Amino acid sequence: MGQSSESIVAQLPQPVRSPEALRQAGRQVGRQAGGWLGIRSAGRRFALLYALMFGASSCLLAVSLWYSTIGLVQHQVENAIRSDDIALLATAAQPNGGLADVIAAINSRLAAPENAGSIYLVLDAQGTRMAGNLDGWPPGLTQMEAWYQLPVSRQGQASVALLRAEVLPGGARIIVGRDVRARAALWHVLRNGLIWTGFLMVALGLIGALVIRSIFRRMVRDISITSRAIAKGDLSRRLPLGVGEEFDELAIIINDMLDRISRLMDGVRQVSNAIAHDLRTPVTRARTRLEDAALHAETPDEWRAAIERATLDLDGIVGVFEALLRIAEIEAGSRRAAFAEVDLTQTLWDMDELYRAVAEERGLHLRTIIAAPLMVLGDRELVQQAVANLLDNALKFSAPGTVIDLSAHMEDNFVEIVVADRGPGIAAADRNRAMERFFRAESARSTAGSGLGLALVSAVAQLHNGTLQLTDNTPGLRATICMPALG
């Protein structure tokens, strides 16, 4: 041992970069992506986006306020003029009525105090002013039955009015209108109000943008400080939670990733240690045999025997390598791509058939209970290999005359595959470590094996989002593969 995680990190191909270098790299990426309106800082982009959104919605609000108020007033005035118009035209159109009735009606309306804002003018067919409160025909009013907003002179007073002219039967012309000076005042008040509100909104928008930018920076700073520490080799650090749902989600994903990385790094460390220690033994053995034969063997038969045994040793080493690579391949998760819906029932009965003969040969009783169906999403071949490893172990450690149980059933949406023997078992203290690569219990040191069997079973279980549990079978070992069932 003695190799720390730091030194492993130091050996990783990617050099740890300085913060300045990271910023530089970030800028480069930003430039490559063209940025967003040429802004490379994400914080500034969010702030600007916020300010733009805020500004756009304020403008929209102001515009709608403006048009609904001004429009409503305009609409009301137009309605009043219209109804006045219609009434006067109706008067003029009466069989015994005429211009005189219209003049009388206008004069009586002008006499009433509530009609102070009303404007009328009647000219007869010759253009003589007959009635009304306008001083004369306003210049600019050229078309009949059309809306005009014009400056007018009203008994000597200048004003602004909304006007509409009509031709009466007989050729007389009439103007009906309303004084809109008051409305112009409202227009001014509203405009000034909106301008001031506009300034206020710009200020609020800018403040909001700055606040957003600083919040964003603070959130990212926490993540980047921690990430930088991790990049420097402190793999125990984790991102803080509680910043906000979205950032928490990101932090959880990154933390999961870090957990996995440190597990894999532990694995790498374990394996390199194990290779250094555990493979040294068989290599030494093979080497010794060959050297011994070269020095001391006298007959071709002795040479041949030494070479054959050395070849067997090498095959053993290759076997260990293959098992290691297989575990690494499984742990890398790439085989998930080949997952399919599998009913394990037949697979397990095939295993039973394959191993039953060996068990009987060794005076063991293989007791198999399989409840169908056992649907999982997985890799049949890997499950086969995992169960085969457990059965290999059970056969290896069982004394003649004992029972080995192979059972499988559904339990709460999980498929449980159990292999239990009545052998020496694994001491409670060792059970967790038994799934590590190259672990060999004291009691198993004298038997053949690489110490990789259970590590592979555990890797297969994990690949299927399941677990391998080792428990006491009083006496013996009870290994349970538990994986999610399908459907």
Added chain:
Amino acid sequence: MTMRILVVEDDKDVAGFVVKGLREAGHTVEHADNGRDGLFLAASENFDSIILDRMLPGGIDGLRLMETLRAQDNATPVLFLSALGQVDDRVKGLKAGGDDYLTKPFAFAELLARVEALTRRGKTDGPMTRLAVGDLEMDLLSRSVRRGEQKIELQPREFRLLEYLMRHAGQVVTRTMLLEGVWDYHFDPQTNVIDVHVSRLRQKIDKPFEMPLLHTVRNAGYMLRAEEV
């Protein structure tokens, strides 16, 4: 039975060892040490089978060579010999049109057995209803086995095991080949499961008779044949 075999392998030691071994086993062997020459030989001459390394110098690797060959309707059986031993690699090799896949390092006996099985397979593709080795007969339609006058009762798996052995009669069949061919297992169990099943089969087909048919070949596997080995 002499076969003409092409070995495309760039490693001098491995190639020398394989060529020598195959020649000792009585076969005629051609060797190419790069993909270009290998493809030229494979396309221009007739071989009973090709042993092909996956990674080759010369711009044409094993997979490319294989695909080019198959594109020319050349159906010569190909056995991939490769240091790429992951499941994906094996699947890729077989998908490209390879007939078998052996991972380095390998035992020569395994290679020889597989190459010979490959060549035989290419020749007996037609449907067969009856297999016979000496006085042992298997009827594939009625799924019955008899030796001489005596009927032999077999379990379904024993039947498949015997069928595999009979289809490869006169050839060495390794334990791995039996695991793959009869049980469809692509890994080696640590327990000698195959030996036990073969010895049970031997009890049924050989025990009561004078001349044994099922022989154990030391350091290699088994062979079913009528004459004495």
